[in-house]
Amino acid sequence: MNYINSLDFAKEQDQKDPLKRFRSEFHFPNFNPNGCYYFTGNSLGLMPKRAKEAIEQELDDWARFGVEGHFHAKNPWFSYHENFKKGAAMIAGAKESEVTVMNGLTTNLHLLMASFYQPKGKRYKILCEAKAFPSDQYALESQVKFHGFDPEDAIIEIPPRIGEHTINHDDIYDALKIHGDQIALVMIGGVNYYTGQVFDMKSITEKGHQAGAIVGFDLAHGAGNIELKLHEWGVDFAAWCSYKYLNSGPGSVSGVFVHQRHEQNKELKRFAGWWGTPSEGRFKMAKGFEPAVGADGWQLSNAPVLAMAAHKVSLDLFEEAGMQNLFAKRDALTGYLEYIINDISNRNPAANFEIITPKKVSERGSQISILTHGTGKELFDFITEKGVIADWREPNVIRMAPVPLYNSFEDVYQFGQLLEAGLNK
Structure with a gap:
C-alpha cells in the first residue's frame, strides 16, 4: 500500500x-x-459493548437459581469452560482438546512448569530471552529456586547483540547447540512486550526439541495479535492472558495449551484440583486424582463465570471478524x-x-x-x-x-x- x-x-x-x-x-x-x-x-x-449484557445474564441466573445455576443457568456453569474450546483453539491454532481457559496467566505458567520443567542430572537449565516481561522472569527464577538451583547458573538469557534492540534467532540456536545437554526447558515470550518482536516459534520449537528440551511460550502479547499454529509447530505448552488483545477485562482469565502428544501421559507431574478430573465422575468426591484428557486435566477449580462471560463475548467477535x-x-x-x-x-x-x-x-x-x-x-x-x-x-x-x-x-x-x-x- x-x-x-x-x-x-x-x-x-x-x-x-x-x-x-x-x-x-x-x-x-x-x-x-x-x-x-x-x-x-x-x-x-x-x-x-456486549460484555455488560453477558455478565448481567450470569448475575441474573445467579439471582434466580443460586447454586442450581451450575445446571439450570442459560449457560450452565458446570460445563462453562467447554464454551471456549472452539474460540481458544482458533486463537491458538490448536485442537479443541489441547486448550482450556482457567486462572490467571502467571498461575497457569507455574502450573504448566510444574509438569514440564523437570530437571534431571545435568539437564536443569532454562533458556529464555533477556528482558522478558518481569512476571515471567520472577516465575522462572522461583521455579529454579524451588528445585534448588541458583538462577544465575540455571537460567540462560539471550540478549540482543550490542547496538541492536531485538534478539537474533541465531543466538538462540547457538545457545541450544552449546548448552543443549544442559537445557531442560525453553521458555520464551512469543512476542516481546518491549520491542514487539515476534519470535520464530516454529524453528525455536524444532531446535529446542532437537536439543532434548521441552519448549513452552508465554503468549500474553501473541494471542489475538499474531497467527499461531501451536499444534502444527509441535509446541509442548503455552499460556496467554485474555485482557490485552483479547479484550476480556482487567485481570481476566488465561488460556492454556498442552500439545496432544501429552494428553494421555498420566505420569506427568502436576498440581491437581477437582475440576481437572473427568466431568462424569467429578461429584463422586473420590480419593486419588485421575486427570481429564487434554488441557482440561490441568484445571484446578470451577470456572470464574463472571470473568469468563466477557471473554466469551470477545472470542465471538474474533470469530465474526x-x-x-x-x-x-x-x-x-x-x-x-x-x-x-x-x-x-x-x-x-x-x-x-x-x-x-x-x-x-x-x-x-x-x-x-x-x-x-x-x-x-x-x-x-x-x-x-x-x-x-x-x-x-x-x-x-x-x-x-x-x-x-x-x-x-x-x-x-x-x-x-x-x-x-x-x-x-
Whole structure:
C-alpha cells in the first residue's frame, strides 16, 4: 500500500475497511475532554459493548437459581469452560482438546512448569530471552529456586547483540547447540512486550526439541495479535492472558495449551484440583486424582463465570471478524503508523525517533515501539494530555498498538498530528 499522511487518505481507507463495523462494538474511554485515541490494546483491550449484557445474564441466573445455576443457568456453569474450546483453539491454532481457559496467566505458567520443567542430572537449565516481561522472569527464577538451583547458573538469557534492540534467532540456536545437554526447558515470550518482536516459534520449537528440551511460550502479547499454529509447530505448552488483545477485562482469565502428544501421559507431574478430573465422575468426591484428557486435566477449580462471560463475548467477535481479515488489517494499520512516525521524523530531525520494532511484517504484530532520543517523557505527557492513550516504558520508549478490531486509519493519522504538534510546541 502506498501510504499518504493526510486525513483524506485515512478516511478513504476507513471507508474501504471490511472490518469497520467492529469499531462500534467497543466502548472508547471518555474521561478526556479532548477525546481519545486508544493505542494500548497490548496492555488492556477496550471493553466490548456486549460484555455488560453477558455478565448481567450470569448475575441474573445467579439471582434466580443460586447454586442450581451450575445446571439450570442459560449457560450452565458446570460445563462453562467447554464454551471456549472452539474460540481458544482458533486463537491458538490448536485442537479443541489441547486448550482450556482457567486462572490467571502467571498461575497457569507455574502450573504448566510444574509438569514440564523437570530437571534431571545435568539437564536443569532454562533458556529464555533477556528482558522478558518481569512476571515471567520472577516465575522462572522461583521455579529454579524451588528445585534448588541458583538462577544465575540455571537460567540462560539471550540478549540482543550490542547496538541492536531485538534478539537474533541465531543466538538462540547457538545457545541450544552449546548448552543443549544442559537445557531442560525453553521458555520464551512469543512476542516481546518491549520491542514487539515476534519470535520464530516454529524453528525455536524444532531446535529446542532437537536439543532434548521441552519448549513452552508465554503468549500474553501473541494471542489475538499474531497467527499461531501451536499444534502444527509441535509446541509442548503455552499460556496467554485474555485482557490485552483479547479484550476480556482487567485481570481476566488465561488460556492454556498442552500439545496432544501429552494428553494421555498420566505420569506427568502436576498440581491437581477437582475440576481437572473427568466431568462424569467429578461429584463422586473420590480419593486419588485421575486427570481429564487434554488441557482440561490441568484445571484446578470451577470456572470464574463472571470473568469468563466477557471473554466469551470477545472470542465471538474474533470469530465474526475472521482471523485472516484481522491479520490483514493489522499489517495495514501498523504499516501506516510506521509510515507516519518516519514521515514526522524525517521532517523533524531533532525528534530523532528510532523505531525498535522489526521492520519485517512477519516479525511483528500490532505494535510499534519508538525510542524518543530527543524528546522523551515531555512529548509523551503532551500527547497524553491531548487524548492519546499509549504506553511509556523507561528509559524513553513509547509503545503503541493499533488494534484491528477497533482502531482506525484516522486514529493513526490524528496520533501523528498530535505527535508532530508536541515536537513543535
